[in-house]
Amino acid sequence: MERYVANHFVGLIRVHVFYTFQISTYIIVASMNNSILHNRFCFQSKTCI
Secondary structure, eight states, X not given: OHHHHXXXXXXXXXXXXXXXXXXXXXXXXXXXXXXXXXXXXXHHHSOOO
């Protein structure tokens, strides 16, 4: 019984780490895309804040 509980927690932690990594990667990529789009827009319009 204890081994089952331990395996269950390990599985939960792995899933949590995996999803946290996926979300952080998505956020990093999204912020990079936003800055690239922002810089391109600034360069074209010559009005950068």
